[in-house]
Amino acid sequence: MELKRNVGYAAAKLVEDGNIVGLGTGSTTLYFLEKLGKRIIDEELEILGIPTSYQSFLLAKENGIPVTTLEEHSIDIAVDGADEVDSRLNLIKGGGAAHTMEKIVDSAADKFIVIVDDSKVVDKLGAFPVPVEVIPQACRTVSDHVKQFGGVPALRMGQRKGGPVITDNGNFVIDVKFESIEDPAYLEKELNYIPGVVENGIFFGVTDEVLVGSSEGIKSLKK
Known part of the structure; x- marks a missing residue:
């Protein structure tokens, strides 16, 4: 949990004032939403979120993140987790059964950042169904x-x-x-x-950056 918290908090620091943010689903993005909500309050940021599931919608509300829709806004940055990440930053997602809306939102973002702990990084996809x-x-x-x-x-x-x-x-x-x-x-x-x-749940060629949490800190993987 500590690794997930660290990488989720790190991703929240990348969001800028005025951004429209794609809000991912899952246990790691929970910490991202928690930190983003705190930043909105502490720094008086003007940010809107676009949830990828009922889970992320409810967590956004709980953490004070105002929400909007794709009909109303384009997305500056999306942050989401993954079940597997390969060496070319392709993903398997959908462990939380939200991959359809996640793919819509993450693909629409100007920048898509994936947050995982190091257990999710693999050479080749396929261990996860x-x-x-x-x-x-x-x-x-x-x-x-x-x-x-x-x-x-x-x-x-x-x-x-x-x-x-x-x-x-x-x-x-x-x-x-x-x-x-x-x-x-x-x-x-x-x-x-x-x-x-x-x-x-295969996400090919969508990811811009992966933040990986490990016992040695946070590593950034880019194409």
């Missing part, structure tokens, strides 16, 4: 399709409720395990071509 958001009626057919790419699909089930996880968009999530992902760009596109898929 790829989350695929699907229309509920297409669950079986999408599962059949991903097997053709060598994936092993599993419908994500709720931990404290009966039945499957339901996304903020009212859909299901299929977690697809691959032995390794040799070509993230190709797989991202091919998964999205499957009828019934809303979006998948």
Whole structure:
């Protein structure tokens, strides 16, 4: 938790007065939102946030961060976590089932910064299953399709409720395990071509910078 706090706080320091900020989802971005809210109060900053989930919306409100929408504003900087980051700064996201809106917001930002601890940095994507958001009626057919790419699909089930996880968009999530992902760009596109898929958790070529928290401090990775 200390590593997540440190890197989340460091990212909050990069936000400038007047920025429109994409607000990511997850356990690391929680600390980013906490610090950003404190800066708004202490430094009297004029900042608006665009949440990527109900979680980040509620945390923004809790921390005093005014919110807006993509319909009203463009995004200067987005800050979000990741489940995996490879050597070329490609990502797997979606552990929190918010990757569809995260991809929309993060891709729209002038600058997209990823915050992770060093356990999330890998040479090649694939250890973490790829989350695929699907229309509920297409669950079986999408599962059949991903097997053709060598994936092993599993419908994500709720931990404290009966039945499957339901996304903020009212859909299901299929977690697809691959032995390794040799070509993230190709797989991202091919998964999205499957009828019934809303979006998948591979983020290829979107990241501008990764801040990595470790016991030795915070390291910046750039393209």
